[in-house]
Amino acid sequence: MMEGRFGRLELRKPQESQSETRPMLDLEEHGADRCFAIATEARSWGDCERALRYYTRTLGEDRGRVAAWCGQVQMLVQLAEYEEALLWADKALEVFPYHGDLLACRAQASARLGDRKSAMAYSDMAVGAPGQSAWRWESRGEVLLACRKSHYEECFAKAACEPEFDWFDYILISEILEFYGRFASAMKQTHLALSKRPEHAYNWYMLGRCQQGLGWWGAARESYRRSLELSPEFSLAIEALNSTGRVHLLARLLSPLCLWRLR
Amino acid sequence: MKCSSCDFENMPGLERCARCNAILNLKQIDIEPPRATGPVALRRTRLGVIRSTHRIGFNFSGIIQRLRLPRISGGAPLGSLVMSLVPGLGQLVLGQRILGWSILAGWCVLMALSFLTYGSVAGSWWRALAILVHATAIALAIRPGMTRLSWRGRLMVGVWFVIVLNLTIYLALSWTTTGLCGALQINNVADTGIVQNGDTIVYTGRWLRPDRYERGDLVIYELEHGYGVDRIVALEGESVSIVSGRILVNGQPLPAEAMPLNGVRHFPDLEFTVNQGHYLILPSNLNWEAHGGNVGQLIRQMLHRDCQVNASDISGLALWRLRPFSRFGAVE
Numbered sequence: 305m306m307e308g309r310f311g312r313l314e315l316r317k318p319q320e321s322q323s324e325t326r327p328m329l330d331l332e333e334h335g336a337d338r339c340f341a342i343a344t345e346a347r348s349w350g351d352c353e354r355a356l357r358y359y360t361r362t363l364g365e366d367r368g369r370v371a372a373w374c375g376q377v378q379m380l381v382q383l384a385e386y387e388e389a390l391l392w393a394d395k396a397l398e399v400f401p402y403h404g405d406l407l408a409c410r411a412q413a414s415a416r417l418g419d420r421k422s423a424m425a426y427s428d429m430a431v432g433a434p435g436q437s438a439w440r441w442e443s444r445g446e447v448l449l450a451c452r453k454s455h456y457e458e459c460f461a462k463a464a465c466e467p468e469f470d471w472f473d474y475i476l477i478s479e480i481l482e483f484y485g486r487f488a489s490a491m492k493q494t495h496l497a498l499s500k501r502p503e504h505a506y507n508w509y510m511l512g513r514c515q516q517g518l519g520w521w522g523a524a525r526e527s528y529r530r531s532l533e534l535s536p537e538f539s540l541a542i543e544a545l546n547s548t549g550r551v552h553l554l555a556r557l558l559s560p561l562c563l564w565r566l567r
Numbered sequence: 568m569k570c571s572s573c574d575f576e577n578m579p580g581l582e583r584c585a586r587c588n589a590i591l592n593l594k595q596i597d598i599e600p601p602r603a604t605g606p607v608a609l610r611r612t613r614l615g616v617i618r619s620t621h622r623i624g625f626n627f628s629g630i631i632q633r634l635r636l637p638r639i640s641g642g643a644p645l646g647s648l649v650m651s652l653v654p655g656l657g658q659l660v661l662g663q664r665i666l667g668w669s670i671l672a673g674w675c676v677l678m679a680l681s682f683l684t685y686g687s688v689a690g691s692w693w694r695a696l697a698i699l700v701h702a703t704a705i706a707l708a709i710r711p712g713m714t715r716l717s718w719r720g721r722l723m724v725g726v727w728f729v730i731v732l733n734l735t736i737y738l739a740l741s742w743t744t745t746g747l748c749g750a751l752q753i754n755n756v757a758d759t760g761i762v763q764n765g766d767t768i769v770y771t772g773r774w775l776r777p778d779r780y781e782r783g784d785l786v787i788y789e790l791e792h793g794y795g796v797d798r799i800v801a802l803e804g805e806s807v808s809i810v811s812g813r814i815l816v817n818g819q820p821l822p823a824e825a826m827p828l829n830g831v832r833h834f835p836d837l838e839f840t841v842n843q844g845h846y847l848i849l850p851s852n853l854n855w856e857a858h859g860g861n862v863g864q865l866i867r868q869m870l871h872r873d874c875q876v877n878a879s880d881i882s883g884l885a886l887w888r889l890r891p892f893s894r895f896g897a898v899e
Contacts, residue, residue, distance in 0.1 A: 360598055367593040368571040376600050384614040385603040392600045399596060400572045401587050416617065483618065 336365035336372075343375055348472055349506050350540050352382040370396075370403050374439070377409035381416060382479075389413040404433030408443035415450035416483075423447045438466035438473050446480045457489070471500035471507075478510050487517035505535035512544060524548055568592075647708040652736070654701040657708030670704045685889065686750030686767050698737055702728040746774040749882065750889055751787060755795050757851040759828040761785070761898060762796050767890040768898060771883035780846060780881065782816070783825035785899060788848060789880040796885050797828050801847035808838040814849075827851060837870060845875040 343358030359375035366372070373396035380389035393410035400406055407430035414423035427447040430440045445459035460477045463469060474497035481490035491514035498507045512527030525548050531541040568577045572589035584591055651657030655671030658664075674697055681693035706725050716724065752767045762768065770787045771777075780786060784799045801807045801816050808814070812832035814821045829851035841847045850873070885898045 356600065360600065363598040367596060367598060380600060383603075384617075386617070388601045388603055395596075399590050399593065401589050403572065418617070485618075 336362050336369060339365060340369065340372060340375075343372070347375070347379070348475075348504070349538070350509065352379045355379050356383070367399075370400050370405060373400070374405045374409050377406070377413065381409075381413055386413055386416045390417065402429075402433050404430045404435050404440050405437055407433055408437075408440045411447050412443045415447045418450075420447075420451045423450060436466060438463040438469040439476075441466065442473065442476055442480065445477065446484075449480065449484045449486070460493070471497045471504075474500070475507065475510055478514065482510075482514055482517060485517070487514045490514045491518070503534060505531040505538045505541060508534065509538065509541045509544065512541070516544075516548065521548055648705065651701075651705045651708045654704035657704060661708065666707070670700060670707075674700045674704070683889075685744075685769075686752055687890070694737065698729055698732050701732055701736075705732075744772075746772045748772045748775070748886065751794050751882070752890075753787070753794055753796050755790055755793050755850075756797070757829045759851060761828055762851075762885075762888075763894075765891075766888055766894070768796060768885050769887035769889050770885050773883075776883045780878075780884075783822070785828075785885045786846075786848070787882040787885050788876050789882065790850075794882065795848075795850055797848050797851055798825055799846045800825060800827060800849055801841050803841050803843050803845055805847070806838070806840045807847055808836075809834050810836050835867070835870075837867060839871050839875075842875055844878050846878065846881065847874055848876050849874055 339358045339362040343355045343362060346352075346355035346358060356376060356379035359372045359379060362369055362372040363376070373392075377389050377393045377396065380386075380392055390410070390413040393406060393413050396406050397403070397410060407426050411423045411426035411430055414420075414426060424447055427444045431444055433440075441459045441463035445456040445463070448454075448456035448459060463473060463477065474493045478490040478493035478497065481487075481493060491511065494507060494511045494514055497504075498511065501507055508527050508531035512524040512531065515521075515524035515527055525545060528541045528545040528548065531538055532545065535541070568579055568581065568591050569575070570577060570584035570587060570589050570591060571593060573584060573587040575584055575586040577585050577591060581591055583589065590596060647657040647660045650660045653671070654674040655667040655669070658667030658670060661667075677693050677697035677700060681690050681697060684690035684693060702725055705728050706721070748769050749772050750767055750769045752765065753762060754764055756762050756764055758764055768787060777784075780799050780802075782799055782802060785796065786799060787794055787796050800814065800821065805817055807816050809831055812830075812834070814826070814831045827849040831849060834849065888894050888896055888898050
């Protein structure tokens with residue numbers, strides 16, 4: 305599903321326009337490919353609402369595009385609307401009953417809702433479905449994490465071996481690990497993403513989130529600042545930077561307690 | 568009609584693919600995903616709970632399976648007994664969700680009530696009920712292992728649980744709570760804006776009690792019959808004189824924030840030096856007007872003795888007014 309995710313984007317180079325905070329796509333053309341590209345771009349900036357809108361537009365143009373269905377479910381999960389994600393994954397599975405990526409999305413939604421049995425069953429089906437993708441292994445890793453089983457790192461390593469694996473998959477893995485409180489592992493993945501795309505502000509923002517989770521408030525602020533240097537109007541980083549300044553002293557003292565989850 | 572999922576060529580008129588059961592007419596499908604409704608704050612709170620349960624590993628059954636605990640007489644696993652340290656968790660481990668959550672919720676309500684009525688007889692009753700619920704939860708968790716016992720045997724086991732629970736968990740809980748703070752109903756004070764007769768006051772426990780009190784501290788102290796609450800007027804070694812309703816400490820007028828709750832206008836003229844290891848507290852419930860202001864030497868001596876409170880008789884700093892609930896809040 306992640307096929308050629310950023311490969312075909314026609315992005316303006318940052319130096320072309322200093323006022324542009326992020327590369328914007330020409331919105332006039334709204335073909336399925338175009339909408340999908342915008343959605344993917346929005347996703348790479350953590351703008352899940354916009355991404356969801358454009359995945360929907362993509363489906364408006366081409367209902368047979370499985371990646372857009374997957375994108376919708378993934379965005380609903382990212383927006384913490386798990387029940388809706390589950391419902392939508394089931395709906396998409398009515399159209400594409402045995403699609404591995406959709407099954408992986410369904411597994412992720414179930415895992416987030418704490419339905420571990422169902423998550424594992426769907427993940428098994430996803431991995432066993434025809435075709436290959438990094439996302440199936442990433443979802444598998446998440447399900448194993450949710451089920452408190454080891455070997456999730458092997459799943460992420462397996463995802464990294466898939467041919468279409470790109471820098472954003474590191475971020476996807478990082479987001480999963482961060483959700484489950486594995487901040488140190490998440491930070492490793494973010495560093496890998498940064499090694500590929502150091503100029504992308506979202507990578508620095510994710511690094512900041514991981515550092516914040518570890519209780520490294522100074523480093524987190526620095527990462528958010530770095531993110532804002534790259535993209536001064538990046539709202540997520542602005543919000544995060546402001547929130548780090550507002551955090552109560554007690555929360556700062558307690559945050560290192562999460563270190564017990566370090567693995 | 569070609570299936571978009573498996574590329575199988577279906578006969579015209581079919582709604583679902585004959586091979587993979589996928590919907591064939593994609594134009595009929597709604598593409599707008601459902602969105603969450605309700606207050607954002609509620610959703611955020613819910614997300615926080617979901618995240619934290621994932622992070623702390625709220626998977627009791629998994630824990631028990633991993634522990635590989637033995638089973639009690641071929642019945643419930645020992646794990647359910649261990650988890651029953653918190654009432655209801657044993658049932659949750661056994662998969663009895665409704666019973667488990669009901670017990671947990673009931674126990675939480677009883678404990679909340681016992682804390683709200685802390686320091687009173689009702690508080691003790693709520694606590695006793697909470698212990699009973701807890702004991703019942705344990706008995707239910709290991710019920711499969713007690714099938715061989717007669718009803719007398721089961722009753723004895725239940726009573727034993729109540730006693731053991733009371734002597735272990737709840738005694739420890741009570742000891743910890745009193746270490747942090749205590750609560751007392753005050754009955755020997757004059758009604759002032761700050762404290763009134765019958766108020767239940769929360770005070771610092773033995774772990775939070777200061778080594779030395781300062782002038783003006785509002786403290787709870789032990790009287791011959793019960794407890795009183797008032798401000799410390801003078802520290803050890805200081806000389807105090809009360810002249811015509813005015814109080815001087817070391818020759819200086821006492822600041823307003825250190826004045827006794829009921830003032831000193833009803834006190835007779837007095838002069839004394841505070842003994843070592845004592846604090847001077849002028850009780851608010853003394854009414855010398857009843858004596859017509861005629862205070863003999865004997866009463867002066869009594870005052871000298873009663874107003875000087877030994878440091879060990881001071882229970883702690885008065886912090887919070889727990890009851891009546893209409894006046895719930897910080898004491899000062």
